[in-house]
Amino acid sequence: MARRVSLWIGIVLTVVGVVSAARGQPDWSAKFRDLVPLSIFPLTFGTYIAAVRAGNRDRSDNRPPMDEAAPLDGDDRTVARLGSLVVPVGFTVLLMVMIGVASRIEGGFRFGEGIDRTESATYSAFDLLQPPLVIAVIGAAGIAIGRAFRWAGPSIVIGLLALFMGLGPWWLWNDRYVYTTALMQVQPLDFPDQYVIHAPTVALHDLYLLGLIAVFSGLALRSRPRGRLVIGGASLAALAVVAQLAVSPF
Numbered sequence: 563m564a565r566r567v568s569l570w571i572g573i574v575l576t577v578v579g580v581v582s583a584a585r586g587q588p589d590w591s592a593k594f595r596d597l598v599p600l601s602i603f604p605l606t607f608g609t610y611i612a613a614v615r616a617g618n619r620d621r622s623d624n625r626p627p628m629d630e631a632a633p634l635d636g637d638d639r640t641v642a643r644l645g646s647l648v649v650p651v652g653f654t655v656l657l658m659v660m661i662g663v664a665s666r667i668e669g670g671f672r673f674g675e676g677i678d679r680t681e682s683a684t685y686s687a688f689d690l691l692q693p694p695l696v697i698a699v700i701g702a703a704g705i706a707i708g709r710a711f712r713w714a715g716p717s718i719v720i721g722l723l724a725l726f727m728g729l730g731p732w733w734l735w736n737d738r739y740v741y742t743t744a745l746m747q748v749q750p751l752d753f754p755d756q757y758v759i760h761a762p763t764v765a766l767h768d769l770y771l772l773g774l775i776a777v778f779s780g781l782a783l784r785s786r787p788r789g790r791l792v793i794g795g796a797s798l799a800a801l802a803v804v805a806q807l808a809v810s811p812f
Contacts (some may be wrong), residue, residue, distance in 0.1 A: 563646035600679020613704025618714040647701040658690040695771035702778035742806040771800030
């Protein structure tokens with residue numbers, strides 16, 4: 563994974579984007595909610611391309627089968643490829659820690675309106691956990707897709723278009739109900755005259771992402787744990803969506 567050029571291009575563009583945003587207008591209130599999720603936008607593309615290409619290497623119709631005496635079968639290698647996602651996920655964790663620390667050193671962000679306005683809004687642990695989970699979801703999905711389809715090229719193109727629609731026009735995913743299934747929650751829940759950050763919603767959305775990681779990891783496998791991961795992950799994701807709606811302040 564660490565040898566994939568696409569991943570490092572995504573990392574470099576992500577760093578450039580974060581630095582550019584941090585050097586912008588310091589009291590820009592929208593930065594508070596946009597900086598964390600949108601900072602990893604280039605990294606999602608790089609991770610997906612690298613993951614699809616990695617998963618595609620385990621298709622027997624793409625390369626000669628390994629010797630029967632080989633110590634690792636297809637699923638063992640897939641587990642190893644899923645484990646290699648520690649590279650982009652680890653980088654994202656480091657980036658989120660740096661953003662969280664820097665925001666506290668700078669005194670936070672201006673956020674909110676009226677009596678709810680604050681000059682020192684900071685990120686919670688649940689906010690900072692969401693981007694690494696998103697990268698893990700995208701990486702696991704890429705490996706599963708790469709192993710499922712013979713031709714990596716079309717899978718990459720279609721997947722990148724889906725990623726763009728899932729993360730680019732984020733306002734489409736900020737609907738009163740659709741936000742529960744968004745890949746990443748960019749803006750806070752809004753009321754007629756104010757904006758709020760609902761901590762239970764953010765925490766439950768993290769559980770939703772964990773469920774998706776389990777689903778795509780299961781789909782990448784071919785052996786018995788596949789069913790348990792897919793069913794368990796889908797159940798967790800569904801419960802998290804229902805729970806988000808149940809605790810909604812609307």
